[in-house]
Amino acid sequence: RRTNSRFAINIAGDGAHEASNRPLVEDLRRALNDGDRQLFVTFQPKIDLRKGRVDGVEALVRWRHPARGLVFPDAFIPLAEDAGLIDRLTLHVLNHSLAQQAAWRAEGIDLSIAVNVSAKTLQNPRLPLHAKNMIEAWSADPSRVIFEITESAIILDVERATATLQGLDRLGVGISIDDFGTGYTCLSYIRRLPVEEIKVDKSFVMGMSKSPDDWVIVSSLIELGHNLGLSVVAEGVEDARTLAALTELGCDVAQGYHMSRPLPADDLVGWLVNSPW
Ligand code: C2E
Ligand code: CA
Numbered sequence: 001r002r003t004n005s006r007f008a009i010n011i012a013g014d015g016a017h018e019a020s021n022r023p024l025v026e027d028l029r030r031a032l033n034d035g036d037r038q039l040f041v042t043f044q045p046k047i048d049l050r051k052g053r054v055d056g057v058e059a060l061v062r063w064r065h066p067a068r069g070l071v072f073p074d075a076f077i078p079l080a081e082d083a084g085l086i087d088r089l090t091l092h093v094l095n096h097s098l099a100q101q102a103a104w105r106a107e108g109i110d111l112s113i114a115v116n117v118s119a120k121t122l123q124n125p126r127l128p129l130h131a132k133n134m135i136e137a138w139s140a141d142p143s144r145v146i147f148e149i150t151e152s153a154i155i156l157d158v159e160r161a162t163a164t165l166q167g168l169d170r171l172g173v174g175i176s177i178d179d180f181g182t183g184y185t186c187l188s189y190i191r192r193l194p195v196e197e198i199k200v201d202k203s204f205v206m207g208m209s210k211s212p213d214d215w216v217i218v219s220s221l222i223e224l225g226h227n228l229g230l231s232v233v234a235e236g237v238e239d240a241r242t243l244a245a246l247t248e249l250g251c252d253v254a255q256g257y258h259m260s261r262p263l264p265a266d267d268l269v270g271w272l273v274n275s276p277w
């Protein structure tokens with residue numbers, strides 16, 4: 001498949017066209033062979049609102065490109081998907097996240113790790129086996145590993161996605177539905193799939209302290225999630241009022257810039273020491 005034009009717009013605001021992405025694909029291939037020097041993981045804390053403390057972190061990948069500087073995932077995940085590199089990228093992020101989790105564990109810091117899985121990777125029947133091998137290699141507790149998937153990833157091919165999810169579930173890891181509320185309504189699937197968490201999309205959460213409509217949507221999704229027996233995470237919490245409202249609504253977990261931006265591993269420990277959570 002050709003590189004899509006969405007990516008060309010994202011990465012090359014200078015009006016470059018598709019062909020100019022080809023060297024970037026080669027750069028990405030090289031980056032994947034370069035350990036964590038170029039493709040590194042940042043970690044954003046997830047606050048357990050009942051316990052009032054950090055329960056875990058979401059792994060968010062960054063690319064330190066030798067010439068272009070820091071590149072954000074929205075600019076290269078689509079490229080990785082088109083170039084057939086996304087499965088490798090996912091395993092790269094999983095490996096470095098589990099390594100970091102093991103390092104924290106050795107310091108007595110217990111954090112769950114959430115890793116994003118693209119729609120395409122969810123179609124790969126070998127994902128559970130790769131995940132199992134890595135989890136065992138790092139002696140990770142599977143119940144402290146979460147895979148975040150999107151609704152559209154399930155819809156793409158329900159049977160294949162279901163098979164992969166069941167394989168992951170057998171490992172004892174958690175499955176979370178990301179960007180909840182923005183995709184197709186697939187509540188019937190969610191009921192049947194081994195899902196334990198929904199993440200209410202940040203587009204509703206960010207404005208809920210100002211927009212009554214968003215407030216209604218968020219509170220309804222929290223209630224819906226709880227009625228389905230799921231844990232509910234709100235992402236995109238940008239102010240104290242939103243955090244207080246979510247706590248009042250019984251939301252389980254909150255994540256957002258108000259608490260912390262995604263941080264390099266070294267900065268996260270300092271943040272943990274100084275934060276009220
Ligand atoms: P996502 O999984 O929905 O991740 C949340 C995004 O929102 C992250 O952007 C995060 O930095 C940002 N964010 C967190 N808190 C706030 C907030 O309070 N306000 C606002 N406005 N934004 C907030 P980021 O890191 O740029 O990642 C963008 C997307 O790229 C992610 O969306 C995810 O879909 C994808 N992505 C990131 N890392 C990976 C990865 O390792 N693998 C895959 N397949 N996708 C990834
Ligand atoms: Ca996510």
Ligand code: CA
Pocket residue numbers: 169172173174175194195196
């Ligand atoms: Ca499960």
Ligand code: CA
Pocket residue numbers: 178179199201202235
């Ligand atoms: Ca999200």
